Amino acid sequence: MKNYDHKKIEKKWQAEWDKKKIYQAKDGKGKKFYSLIEFPYPSGDGLHVGHIRSNTAMDIISRKRRMEGYNVLYPIGWDAFGLPTENYALKTGKKPALVTKKNTDTFRRQLKEIGFSFDWSREVNTTDPGYYKWTQWIFLQFLKKGLAYKSKTTINWCPKDKIGLANEEVVDGKCERCGTPTEKREKEQWMLGITKYAERLDKDIDLVNYPERVKASQKNWIGKSEGSEIEFGIKNLKDKIKVFTTRADTLFGVTYVVLAPEHELIQRLKSQITNWEEVEKYIEKVKKESELERNAEGKEKTGIELKGIKAVNPANNEEIQIYIADYVLVGYGTGAVMAVPAHDERDFEFAKKYKLPIRQVVMPYNFDTNNPPRLGKDNTKREVVHIILRNQKDKTVLIEFLKGEKWGDLSPKNFIIGGIENGESEIETAIREIREETGYTNIKFVEKIPLEVQAEFYAAHKDVNRVAHVHTLVFDLLSEEKVEIEEDEYFTKDSHEIKWVPFADVEKTVNIPDDKMIWKYFYEGGLAVLDYGILINSGKFNWQGSKEAIKEITKFVGGKMVTKFKLRDWIFSRQRYWGEPIPVVNCPKCGFVPVKEKDLPVKLPQVKSYKPTDTGESPLAGISKWVNVKCPKCGGKAKRETDTMPNWAGSSWYYLRYTDPKNKKEFASKKNLKYWLGSDPRHGGVNWYNGGMEHTTLHLLYSRFWHKFLYDLKLVPTVEPYLKRTSHGMILGEGGVKMSKSLGNVINPDSIVKTYGADTLRIYEMFMGPFEDAVVWSTESIIGSRRFVEKVWRVGMSVAEQNKNSPAFALGDKRTGDRHGSLNFSPAPLEKLLHKTIKKVSEDIEAMRFNTAISAMMIMASEMEKNKSVEKEDYKKFLQILAPFAPHCTEELWHNLGEKSSINLSKWPKWDERLLIDSELKIILQVNSKVRAEIFVPSDEKEEDIKKRALANESVLKFTEGKEIKKIIYVKNKLVNIVV
């Protein structure tokens, strides 16, 4: 018996696979499968255990697909441009290109030692001029189509990295990389027009198979919103203020208008504004605030009125104030909003602070689900008052508790309610109702709550369906003085009880929706009602449904329906050295001129210093030899663009290059693209792409954008790059925290491979927990995976021993015949378990349930070891399903049994459905849902007989004797439950 020596075996087979090139994909041959992982950034820290988790998962899937007869492309490359390398180079004086070379060498060695089945012949590197030539070429196509343009923008500037950041790279107002709070700077930057694709990026999400949370994230980031653009006039002036709103139904409730401090109109109206000095000061203040300060949590909104000018509400010609405020963003919509404090939380907050009027125009519509209108009853409508009768002395409110079967399941608990009779005022009604229902007479009117509500319910006391238009009045109780309450047929002392309830308990005591809302409004001093409802105070639109009125009101004031997106154009310039140079020349005569395609790539020059400058210019600007060129158009003196691309550029199209990595004429040939992505535009793409959640909004969105652009140029055959996306969970350090150098909890895969072997590491990482969840690393637990591998090894050794003297086919052949008819042999329990395991593992791999697949194989391995005689063919099938997880040891054991070709190219075993059926079934016997016994019955036993057996069972009888059997429930093949 050979000992399991992982070092020897793994090295041997890695060399063999390399030599025979068994994992190389063949362009255009047979049915294909393109599986992809995010290519790593080769940092100086070496491979992270997190890389291994993602890579192993896709490796397992790729290996299974190969065994299923697919021509698999599982490529690898390096996303090597970027800041850490440049910063390291800066610190050590080493060349970034050399640092990259060293790091990729390390990564390559590590990846090979774990036995991933990458097609190494297609390795790409974004920093290779042969690669970035095409990144630059694609940029020129953007330029040609007007989608790349230079624009002066306020950028997020990181003072430490000295670099402009895209919005997506600013997290909580801080630089994503170094955590320094960002500043705002004005700078000319290259932009990519991703917003032109916003609609399609949003819509086409439906074509692909991404996890829901990823889809939701992308949609949220794109931020599509449909609304209206409406113009507000300015009194005595020709200028208009255009606002964007999704709630045109609330137009009659506008009580002021707000402009962003950066709004261009403000400067134009300077002469009309009477408090200009103040206004200017305010604008300066806002500008100086960093992104962090302006967005700080809980920050109070600030603003200032533009005095001397008034806006005119086009709906009712009302003159209203104009404000500028920091809560309105210049970059979204029109940079101006109509403020409806009654129905928008932000406007409400601002209006409260600056004491601006609040006018309700949408009346909430409460349909009482506890007491809904009933069919066949009369429908009535009433004007109604609800009365909050307050006792200021002990801070209580009077609440009515109604009782009786009339009210259905839930007895109403509400404020005093009364219908307004003809000719009565609301106050008169209230006084009358209080006297009639409570007897109190010494009361004082306090206020009317400026919130009207409409309610629809079944009014049990009158036996009608009712729509009530609710007005709410507040009264104070002055003394306990009372008169006798008169009873009538529906209002009796029994049906009705009153209680004084403390303020704090009112909300949870009242149980009709209107009173809950009214109380909240009263108690909190008002609130913004966001729901759609019924319009009031809205001229001719009164009593319409507010949602339905949006289009009409927009039309009424001459506005138009528009779609807006949160997504902004992509800031594409970086003022750094280690990135793709933007291939443009700036000519004093001709402006920005693209470098001729034949002159690509524009290579990075060799420089001494990579230091970025405080002026914000790239280090490239200092290299006059490189910067000064002839204009490609006029031949005159010109200067190269010195900005470089962000490192999202190279990763936006790398999956395309894999299909044809050495092509010198195109970024990839149409033929190869068509083969690997498929030719159906709406149903093609990379078959399966696994990556981290952290790339959901940046990389994934950017590459979808580039892909769609290339599709429009008819350069790629599909509208989407990736058909299916999955995400692995993070691996956390021991203690459940992120692995980081500073915490010293980073696991070095090299040492794990050395001690336990690559197969063990792969199995461990897949066994740790559900693939999509975060898991905590535990070096202590790895031993379990190692024991499993060793167990498989021991079984393999004994199977080989048993078969030493018998020809290879002798044992295996006996069941190759009749596959479809009845079984002509009685299968051993072990064989049945094998087929169950094959099925489980096959299905679990597809669903990425690697942990349960491994668990099933562990059970199988233990059973094989217990069972002294294991059929060789059974064992070999077991090896085959294990091979994607542990390719090295299974290959060794496979060959040890006389096989000559690789297990990794063998045919994936099929399970035999007939072997999954048990001849005997275990039936659980329950009495009153408690398990009392289990019995075994033949699988074809009739329901009646099983029930009979159950009733006769001794343990069951103990609990049923002398009791009446009410019911017997039988669940097929599972249990019998006897209810007594």
Next chain:
RNA sequence: GCCCGGAUGGCGGAAUUGGUAUACGCGCACGACUUAAAAUCGUGUCUCGCAAGGGAUGUGGGUUCGACUCCCACUCCGGGCACCA
């Protein structure tokens, strides 16, 4: 604040068209082998109870013969978005 996910033994986790809760693994305890240790193998390992039995899947309710699974309310944890009108 909003959106998404989650809560099951000492630990990682398994079980959902509702049907034996705790598979598999780690750890721990005991035993076998050994002069001994390691490794390996075996047995045990939610909890109360001598037992018969009872209780337990974050908390409280509900539906059901039966709930980790479905419904309602809540607590806590993780992730994402965050003045987007």
